Every structure is written in C-alpha cells, then in structure tokens.
Amino acid sequence: MSARFRVLAALLAVVALLPASAAHAAPPELPDQIAAAWRTDRIYVDPAMRPAFPKSELDRIRAASAAAGFDVFVALIPRTPYTVKQYSELTTLLQARVGKPGLYLVWTVSDEYWSGTEQLFRPGGLKGRQLASVQGDDKADNNIVRDRPAPKIVRTIQQAGTALDGRALPPIPAADLEPERRSRTGRSVTDKEDLSAYTGMGVGGILGFVFVLLATRSKSRRRVSKWRPADGVRTSGSPREVTLSTVRAQADRWIPKATRALRGLEKLRAPTVQQLDRRDDARNRLDAARTLRKAEPDDVLALAGAFVLARQAHQVAVGDELRPPCFFDPTHPSGTELAEWSDDTEVPACRTCAQTVGRGETPRGLRVAAKGGLFGVDRTTVPYWTLDPEDNPMVATGCGALSDDLAERVELVYGGVR
Numbered sequence: 001m002s003a004r005f006r007v008l009a010a011l012l013a014v015v016a017l018l019p020a021s022a023a024h025a026a027p028p029e030l031p032d033q034i035a036a037a038w039r040t041d042r043i044y045v046d047p048a049m050r051p052a053f054p055k056s057e058l059d060r061i062r063a064a065s066a067a068a069g070f071d072v073f074v075a076l077i078p079r080t081p082y083t084v085k086q087y088s089e090l091t092t093l094l095q096a097r098v099g100k101p102g103l104y105l106v107w108t109v110s111d112e113y114w115s116g117t118e119q120l121f122r123p124g125g126l127k128g129r130q131l132a133s134v135q136g137d138d139k140a141d142n143n144i145v146r147d148r149p150a151p152k153i154v155r156t157i158q159q160a161g162t163a164l165d166g167r168a169l170p171p172i173p174a175a176d177l178e179p180e181r182r183s184r185t186g187r188s189v190t191d192k193e194d195l196s197a198y199t200g201m202g203v204g205g206i207l208g209f210v211f212v213l214l215a216t217r218s219k220s221r222r223r224v225s226k227w228r229p230a231d232g233v234r235t236s237g238s239p240r241e242v243t244l245s246t247v248r249a250q251a252d253r254w255i256p257k258a259t260r261a262l263r264g265l266e267k268l269r270a271p272t273v274q275q276l277d278r279r280d281d282a283r284n285r286l287d288a289a290r291t292l293r294k295a296e297p298d299d300v301l302a303l304a305g306a307f308v309l310a311r312q313a314h315q316v317a318v319g320d321e322l323r324p325p326c327f328f329d330p331t332h333p334s335g336t337e338l339a340e341w342s343d344d345t346e347v348p349a350c351r352t353c354a355q356t357v358g359r360g361e362t363p364r365g366l367r368v369a370a371k372g373g374l375f376g377v378d379r380t381t382v383p384y385w386t387l388d389p390e391d392n393p394m395v396a397t398g399c400g401a402l403s404d405d406l407a408e409r410v411e412l413v414y415g416g417v418r
C-alpha cells in the first residue's frame with residue numbers, strides 16, 4: 001500500500017517552522033484524555049476506533065500486559081498531524097501526567113499501517129538493559145507484521161521484560177511474521193524539494209543570527225571544554241555528572257533506535273526514490289551521531305549533538321516530521337515553536353523555553369563547563385551558545401537548530417574516526 005511509507009515529514013517540517021504553526025499545533029487535551037482514561041483502563045483505544053477494533057487484537061494486548069509483571073500503558077490512536085508532530089514526545093508527556101514507572105506505548109494507525117513509540121520508565125534506582133538495546137538484538141523484530149497492532153506491541157512488552165530483569169525472550173509466533181517483504185511503491189511526491197525548502201527557507205531567516213552571535217560574542221575565546229571528574233574525586237550526583245549521564249543515556253537510547261528504523265528501510269526489496277532519499281538522509285545523520293558518540297564520550301555538548309542527530313535519523317527513517325532541536329537545550333523536546341529571542345532573532349525552541357523567552361527572559365539552557373580560571377579549571381558553567389563556534393559544530397549550528405548541516409559539519413571535524 002503506497003500510503004504505508006507516505007512522507008509527510010518534509011512538508012510538516014516547513015509548516016512547523018512557520019509562526020502560524022500554533023494554529024495546528026495541538027489539541028492539548030489528548031495527553032490529558034489518555035492519562036485520565038488510563039485510570040480505569042490501561043489500554044486506551046480512541047473512541048472513534050472502538051466500534052471496529054478487532055477484539056482478538058485487544059485481548060492479546062491485554063493478556064500480554066497482564067502477564068508482564070510491570071505496569072504497561074497503551075494508547076491506540078489514529079495517526080494525525082498532531083500525533084506525527086508529537087511522535088517522540090508523547091510517551092514522555094503521558095508519563096509526566098501519570099507519574100508512574102512502567103512501559104508506555106503510543107501506537108498510531110494510518111491506512112492499516114501501525115507504527116508506534118515506546119518508552120520504559122524504571123522504578124527509581126532500578127538498573128537493567130536499555131530497551132532499545134534489547135530490541136536491537138532481537139533479530140526478527142523488524143519482520144513483525146504491521147497491519148495489525150498486537151504483534152508488535154506484545155513483542156515490545158516482552159522486550160521490556162527482558163530489559164528490566166533479563167528474562168528470556170519467547171519465540172515470535174509465525175503468524176506475526178511477514179511471510180515475505182513485498183515491494184512497496186511510494187508516492188511520486190517531490191519530497192526532496194520539500195526537504196530543500198525546509199533547509200533553505202526554514203533556517204534562512206535565522207541564519208543571520210549565527211553571524212550576530214559571532215560578532216558580538218566575547219573575545220575571551222573560550223573553548224569547548226570537556227568535563228571530567230578530577231582523579232580520585234567522587235562527584236557522583238553533582239549536577240554536571242547528572243547532566244552528563246542523562247545526555248549520554250539519551251544518545252545511547254536513540255542511536256540503537258534509529259539503527260533499527262534505518263535497518264527497516266535498508267531491507268526493502270524495491271525501495272522508491274523517496275525511500276532511498278530517506279535512507280541516505282537517516283544514514284548520514286546516524287553516522288554523524290555515532291562519530292560524535294565515539295569521539296567525545298565525556299562531552300555533554302557532543303553527546304547532546306549525537307542525541308539530536310540520532311533522534312532526527314529516527315524521524316527521517318520512520319517517515320516522521322524532521323524537527324530541529326530546542327536551540328536553548330537540545331536535550332529538551334524538539335523545537336516546535338519559534339521563539340523571538342531578540343528583535344530580529346528567532347530560534348526554534350521547545351514550548352517551555354519559548355514561554356520563558358516570551359516573558360522576556362533567556363532560558364538557562366544547556367550549560368557546559370567554562371575553561372579558564374584558576375588551575376585551568378573554571379567551576380562555573382556557561383550556556384553552550386556562548387562558546388567559540390569556530391571549531392565546534394554544535395555551537396556553530398545551535399546543535400542543528402540554526403542550520404540543518406550538523407551532520408556534515410560533524411564529519412568534517414570528527415570524520416575519519418569511524
């Protein structure tokens with residue numbers, strides 16, 4: 001079915017960067033609705049879908065979550081511009097409302113093709129494997145059918161169990177596997193043109209900002225500094241270490257996730273031109289993410305760049321909207337709003353940061369250690385955008401928020417490490 005890999009992404013990306021995007025931003029009540037419904041039933045099916053929803057599918061999902069031994073929250077909803085836009089943030093939004101650890105799954109359907117996103121929130125202090133890494137090792141995972149929801153959701157619940165306590169993965173029933181990957185024809189939409197419109201138009205207006213930044217920044221020529229704990233000093237729990245491990249975990253969650261999504265594209269027997277374009281784009285971003293992760297394993301800013309690139313690689317690979325990060329802190333939800341930071345400077349920002357900017361304040365932003373000071377170690381932190389952009393692709397591009405060439409710049413600076 002041609003709509004299976006329909007690429008709305010590029011078009012939506014353009015819309016998302018327009019100031020008018022607030023109009024189609026969101027029915028904000030959807031996460032509230034789902035969270036409220038979960039109080040009585042943790043399998044939420046969109047009201048419009050309920051009458052026709054196959055009972056057998058629902059029963060399988062119920063049985064798997066009941067047997068999981070941990071809390072499972074499932075939302076089954078239609079694919080809309082809102083869900084496409086919020087794709088990677090929905091589970092986080094929902095978990096914030098429910099406030100419980102567990103596995104959160106949001107699955108959307110469009111033209112009988114199911115796709116979803118999931119996130120495992122562990123109870124405090126509990127360690128285990130990353131869900132994405134379990135999924136990466138689950139070789140048959142990419143061959144599970146997508147024309148109904150239960151097979152993949154049941155598998156995800158099983159994978160989460162393995163991630164939590166190492167229990168063995170059961171075999172996948174043969175009926176859940178695609179007999180043979182059929183070739184899929186895509187639409188003859190000129191996605192490539194839309195994409196170049198995004199890179200050209202969307203950031204054109206704010207590119208000037210980079211030069212303003214270059215011109216007005218202090219002359220102290222601070223360099224990006226890597227933060228490492230001093231020898232023999234246990235600084236566990238310090239804000240910087242928390243930031244470092246959090247950002248590293250984000251990168252390590254999204255790199256395998258994007259790898260899996262890309263693998264799905266690579267396995268298509270007769271890919272369309274659009275699918276090939278998406279494959280190449282996702283691959284470039286993912287390669288750059290890996291390059292950064294490997295080259296700078298202890299650098300908060302580089303890890304943030306790796307996370308942003310991997311999340312974007314995933315967006316491209318699954319055919320979702322390509323979104324810039326929040327300029328102020330790339331580890332925030334994507335930059336879905338345009339924040340008017342100064343008279344003629346607009347930057348993509350997450351909703352929270354956009355609100356802060358709207359109040360006339362500058363968000364705290366992603367902070368990194370400033371180099372200099374006594375003994376060469378300055379304990380103060382500074383917003384990353386005040387660092388010297390010259391030799392740092394993350395600073396130069398606002399982690400990809402100001403221009404969409406972070407991947408290329410990363411390869412120029414760190415390439416060859418691979």
Ligand SMILES: [Zn+2]
Nearest residue numbers: 326332350353
């Ligand atoms: Zn933000």
